[in-house]
Amino acid sequence: MTAAKTGKPIQSITIVGGGTAGWMTAAALSRLLSGIPGLSIKLIESEAIGTVGVGEATIPQINSFNTLLGINEHEFVRETHATYKLGIEFVDWTRLGHSYVHPFGSFGLDMYGIEFHHYWHRGLAAGDSSGLNDYSISGMAGKLDKFMHPQHNNPKSALSKLGYAFQFDAGLYAKYLRRMAETAGVERIEGKIVHVAQHSDTGFVTHVKLDDETEIGGELFIDCTGFRSLLLGEVLGVGFEDWSKWLPCDRAVAIPCSLGGKNEALTRSTARPAGWQWRIPLQHRLGNGHVYSSAHMSQDEATDLLVANLDGAPLADPNHLRFTAGYRHKAWDKNVVALGLSAGFLEPLESTTIHMVQTGIARLMTFFPTTDFSAPEIAHFNKQNVQDYVDIRDFLLLHYTATERDDSEFWNYCRNLEPPSGLADKLEMFRSSGRIIREHNELFTEASWLAVMTGQGIKPGGWNTANSVIDDAETLKRLAHIRHVVSSTVQQMPSQAEFLAANGSAIAAR
Numbered sequence: 001m002t003a004a005k006t007g008k009p010i011q012s013i014t015i016v017g018g019g020t021a022g023w024m025t026a027a028a029l030s031r032l033l034s035g036i037p038g039l040s041i042k043l044i045e046s047e048a049i050g051t052v053g054v055g056e057a058t059i060p061q062i063n064s065f066n067t068l069l070g071i072n073e074h075e076f077v078r079e080t081h082a083t084y085k086l087g088i089e090f091v092d093w094t095r096l097g098h099s100y101v102h103p104f105g106s107f108g109l110d111m112y113g114i115e116f117h118h119y120w121h122r123g124l125a126a127g128d129s130s131g132l133n134d135y136s137i138s139g140m141a142g143k144l145d146k147f148m149h150p151q152h153n154n155p156k157s158a159l160s161k162l163g164y165a166f167q168f169d170a171g172l173y174a175k176y177l178r179r180m181a182e183t184a185g186v187e188r189i190e191g192k193i194v195h196v197a198q199h200s201d202t203g204f205v206t207h208v209k210l211d212d213e214t215e216i217g218g219e220l221f222i223d224c225t226g227f228r229s230l231l232l233g234e235v236l237g238v239g240f241e242d243w244s245k246w247l248p249c250d251r252a253v254a255i256p257c258s259l260g261g262k263n264e265a266l267t268r269s270t271a272r273p274a275g276w277q278w279r280i281p282l283q284h285r286l287g288n289g290h291v292y293s294s295a296h297m298s299q300d301e302a303t304d305l306l307v308a309n310l311d312g313a314p315l316a317d318p319n320h321l322r323f324t325a326g327y328r329h330k331a332w333d334k335n336v337v338a339l340g341l342s343a344g345f346l347e348p349l350e351s352t353t354i355h356m357v358q359t360g361i362a363r364l365m366t367f368f369p370t371t372d373f374s375a376p377e378i379a380h381f382n383k384q385n386v387q388d389y390v391d392i393r394d395f396l397l398l399h400y401t402a403t404e405r406d407d408s409e410f411w412n413y414c415r416n417l418e419p420p421s422g423l424a425d426k427l428e429m430f431r432s433s434g435r436i437i438r439e440h441n442e443l444f445t446e447a448s449w450l451a452v453m454t455g456q457g458i459k460p461g462g463w464n465t466a467n468s469v470i471d472d473a474e475t476l477k478r479l480a481h482i483r484h485v486v487s488s489t490v491q492q493m494p495s496q497a498e499f500l501a502a503n504g505s506a507i508a509a510r
């Protein structure tokens with residue numbers, strides 16, 4: 001019998017960067033790799049450089065990350081001043097004056113093995129006039145700012161269909177994770193990296209040098225340096241795939257403000273003439289930002305538009321950010337793995353970037369290297385990573401291309417974009433038969449595609465006629481019953497404020 005070819009275990013990991021990505025990585029690796037004897041994990045960050053300081057809305061998958069880290073949800077919510085998020089409300093995206101919700105969780109009830117929306121579409125043709133959100137427990141509760149936990153182990157309950165995520169203060173989140181990571185033994189080093197040294201033969205990074213001359217080595221380096229991509233982009237020279245042609249927004253301005261306006265357990269995205277504005281309710285303030293295309297709007301115009309549309313008083317000066325949509329061709333090269341903005345960025349329309357950090361960490365665990373750094377495994381890691389970006393890009397593009405808006409040059413550009421093949425296939429299938437195709441375990445579910453295709457005004461070409469096991473009259477009766485169950489369940493749910501107070505996770509009366 002021959003021994004498995006596994007190489008030597010990694011003994012030292014150096015994480016470069018202490019933004020959300022750096023501390024998520026530190027907290028996760030210190031817990032998940034605690035079984036490797038003698039493993040040292042260091043994190044270098046520079047207060048002088050700082051972090052992007054935005055990134056406050058998440059998607060439900062963050063619950064798996066928190067569970068993996070053994071995080072107590074109520075403590076986490078309190079410490080990060082978080083609120084519960086049940087979906088995203090899109091205002092003025094389809095046309096001015098129109099809005100819809102992309103809720104988490106799922107819609108209605110699948111029957112006889114056929115997805116719910118085929119019954120809904122049939123019902124509409126038979127005279128029903130209900131909206132899709134009437135069948136979503138998350139969507140309805142989100143609009144009314146209500147919350148309670150889902151009951152996944154009770155499939156008969158409408159609450160089994162509820163999905164939720166969080167909206168939190170990015171700075172407090174990084175601090176919370178930092179405490180966890182340091183308690184688990186991660187060593188934090190303050191300093192600015194001024195030089196990165198490589199092995200003369202292999203090109204592997206051997207150590208980094210700080211501005212005080214300290215040298216820090218490592219066998220595995222995690223690049224969490226944000227948009228700069230110091231190790232992967234600058235030192236290893238890994239190229240960037242520029243997707244601005246698909247996603248032309250390349251700037252953002254962010255301004256937090258005091259609480260105000262209507263309480264909803266939803267992130268709101270309002271389309272503007274050259275981009276869109278986010279509104280993220282936290283317990284103590286609102287996070288706001290305006291994402292825009294600099295080819296279509298100046299920084300001053302974008303800032304004025306944001307300031308004019310705040311629901312409360314500004315709490316800080318505008319934070320201006322620049323970015324390019326796209327990704328690094330390889331997120332892992334030699335002994336450097338990039339996580340977070342250093343690996344790529346697609347605008348935060350569906351709150352996917354923190355999720356990409358989480359996915360990167362999970363994927364790193366799956367392909368965790370030994371000192372051999374196996375090339376086929378690294379290639380696989382990179383292939384899967386690129387596919388994630390493609391999937392997310394297509395979903396984001398759906399919002400931009402399926403619009404009736406023709407009131408600005410920006411919207412005319414977006415409306416006329418030729419969809420890439422994956423998105424084109426999905427649109428064609430839905431337009432011809434009402435079917436939704438989801439491949440290779442892509443991030444967004446059928447329910448998400450249904451919500452946004454419907455919300456953006458795409459009409460299904462029909463429905464799956466295998467649902468004719470019940471007739472039209474019975475279909476209408478069942479649809480009415482589902483709506484009744486959803487709305488009566490939502491009526492009985494506590495308000496978000498009551499839920500937070502009852503669980504000791506409120507920071508103050510809201």
Ligand SMILES: Cc1cc2nc3c(=O)[nH]c(=O)nc-3n(C[C@H](O)[C@H](O)[C@H](O)COP(=O)(O)OP(=O)(O)OC[C@H]3O[C@@H](n4cnc5c(N)ncnc54)[C@H](O)[C@@H]3O)c2cc1C
Nearest residue numbers: 017018019020021051052055057193226340341348353354
């Ligand atoms: C406008 C905008 C809105 C966003 N909204 C959302 C959202 O709602 N939801 C979501 O999921 N994501 C969102 N994101 C993404 C989210 O902000 C990032 O995914 C997240 O903050 C991770 O950033 P990061 O840690 O990769 O980079 P950064 O926060 O930039 O951190 C970089 C770190 O590297 C360090 N560093 C850099 N160079 C050096 C050096 N030479 N020496 C030492 N240290 C160095 C810095 O000090 C810092 O600690 C948004 C992003 C933008 C731009």
